[in-house]
Amino acid sequence: MKIIICFSMPKSLLKFLFLLATAIPIFAQKKNNFDLICERTSSVTAYKDLPKAIKTADSLYMKAQKPSEKIKCLVLSSELYHHAGELKKAICYSENAHSVINKINDPEWMAVVTRLLARQYRQVGLYERSKKYIIKGLQASARITDFQKSNEAAGLLNQEMAFYEMEIGDYPNAIQHIESSLKYFEKISSYNENRTAAASYQLLGDVYFKLSNYSDSEDYYRKAERLLKNGNCTLGLVYNGLGGIRLKQKNWKDAELYLKKAEKIADTSRSLKLKKAVYSNINDYYEGIGDNFKASLYAVKYVRAYDSIAARNQSFAIKDSENPKGKDNKKNAQMNGVKNAAIVILSISLVGLFLFIRRKQKKQRSKLRNIIRTQLNMIGKRTHYPLKKSGDSEFSNIFVEEIDEKDSETDRRRNDSLMTPETESKLLELLEDFEKGNLYNNKGMSLSFLAGELNTNTKYLSYVINQHKNADFKTYINRLRINYIVDKLINDEKYRQYKISILADECGFSSHSKFAAVFKAVTDYSPSAYIKYLDGETRSDKK
Structure with missing residues (x-):
């Protein structure tokens, strides 16, 4: 469960109006037109037309004469931009207000603006800068002469310090600061007393949850719940905390009840951190009950909120560096x-x-x-594969399986005039029949072996192969073997599942490496690449 605070526009503006009404003595006097326009802009116009409210606040700043009026306008603009989700501009206006306050040394406004800056920097992940403003605000609160304002400022700033301690994992210190804030709130009486005290109880619930003390955690969440009204953003955190406790207890029914209430508030809130925390817990809930589909939906929502926060924080980190x-x-x-x-x-x-x-x-x-489709067409016509000329540039690097006996160009020429046309024709027919079988896959295949099978001599056989097959005996046999295995790969998908060594053995090669070398020489592709592409073609044809 994530430890966060959320910012609700209506309550924030009401609080801001309270500060405007009580921060400096002039506010207690009869309100002039400037004050009335400020209040109307923050309490009325912002609800109906936020861009118009922002424009009005900027115009008021241009008309402001006194430093207190300028501060008031800058704080108003910061709050409006914060509500619009433009934290860069919000911080810019808060920093400008801080600069004006430094010139007039007003402790009341200093406490207000430093707390605003501390909260805004915390929300973008710049915790050390947030702490710097908290310390400055606490010092200013001690110099405020009005008892009620001093205690309220100190209580709110102690809340902020608790957030800082929680972020760095120092939970005992966080508890001390939260308890201090409650003591300060007990000394004051104002219309927003319940809300500020509820925020402290909710924080205590978060801390004890982190410490796995679920009993105390629930007690503090209940105290906060009793002080809050429906729709309040802090109440969303309370319901999310109670739902988180039920998740730890595997009480799925009650967990669903609380998380639905939290989600209803989160969906209408502008707080990304509230959304992130609630969606995370709902994802855990659906994971727990085994509904993976809904769990995935909330995982997507969580990631979106997370990415939005990360993108926002990164831009500030870059600027800060x-x-x-x-x-x-x-x-x-x-x-x-x-x-x-x-x-x-x-x-x-x-x-x-x-x-x-x-x-x-x-x-x-x-x-x-093209190679595959040509081969498929040839297979469809039930004919053997054409053998490329050895002079073809595509096969200039051909490497063939070594076979014991070698034929020579000298023998071919010597026997050119000794063989009759009838013998040559008959031998060609026998070779055609030989190609239709698979005897060439015999590991003992050699020129003399084939000559014996065809009832001829090696010289005639060598001559016919060289003359009519455009290859020497080694290349001729190896091409037949590769064409055979390609035929199997195309037409029988089970061959694509075999190891390369098995394919090599199937077509008569003595080793994996020699088969791969010859295969690549004939097709320009390795066996594995050829098989991969065949699989792709098969899937494409099926589609």
């Missing part, structure tokens, strides 16, 4: 320029390389597709 010194900024700018140029050049190079590889792969795929 910038060097404020002009000279260093100039140097950094130059370095950034060099880095950016290098990144652009590298990106262009990578894109070029990517396009080159894609183009090459496309050509290879096109070539392989």
Whole structure:
């Protein structure tokens, strides 16, 4: 369960109006037109038309004459931008208000603005900067002469300090600060006393939940619940906490009840952290009851909230890390320029390389597709594969399985005039029949072995193969073997599941490596690449 605070616009503006009404003595006097417009902008216009309220606040600042009026307008603008979700602008206006206060040294406004800055910086993850403003605010609250205002400011700032301690994991200190805030709130009486005390009880519930003390955690959540009204953002956190306790207890029925209440508030809230915490717990709930589909839906919601918070916080972290010194900024700018140029050049190079590889792969795929389809057409016509000429550039690197006996060009020429046309024709017919079988897969295949099978001599056989098959005996046999295994791979998908060594043995090769070398020489592809592409073609054809 995430420990967070949420910001509700209506309550925040009511509180702001209270501060406007009590922060400085002039507010107790008869209100002038400037004060009336400020109050109307914050309490009425903001509900109906937020952009108009922001524009009015900016116009009021331009008309402001006194420092207190300028501060009032800046704080109003900060609150409005905060409500709109534009935290950068909200912090900018708060910082400007802080600068004005430093000039007039007003402890009441200092306590108000430093707490506002502490909360805003905490919400974007800049905890040390938040702590700096909390300490400054506590010092200012001690100098406020009005007893009630002093105690309220100190109580709220102790709440903020508790958040800081919780973020760094120091829960005992967090408890001390929350208890201090409650003591300060007991000393005051105001219309928002219940709400501020409820926020402290809710925080205590979160801390004890973190400490796995679920009994005390629930007690504090219950105290907060009794002080809050329906729809309050803090109440959403209370219900989420109670639902988290029930999840730990595996009480799924009650967990669902509380989490539904929390979700109803979260869905209408602008607080990303509230949404994130609630969606996380609901995801855990559906995981617990085994509803994976709904669990996945809330996981997506959680990730969206998480990403939004991370993106917002990252932009502040980058801004915070910038060097404020002009000279260093100039140097950094130059370095950034060099880095950016290098990144652009590298990106262009990578894109070029990517396009080159894609183009090459496309050509290879096109070539392989043509080979496969040609083979499929040939198989459909029930004929043997055509054998490429050895002089073809595609096979200039051909490597063949070594076979014991070698034929020679000298023998071919010597026997050219000794064989009759009838013998040559008959031998061609026998070779056609030989190609239709699978005797060439015999591991003992050699020129003399085949000559014996065809009832001829090695010289005639060598001549006919060289003359009519456009290859020597080694290349001729190896191509027949590769065509055979390609036929199997195309027509029988089970062969694609075999190891390469089994395929090599199937078509008569003595080793995996020799088979792979010959296969690549004939097809220009390794056996594994060929099989992968065949599988892809099969899936494509089925679609």
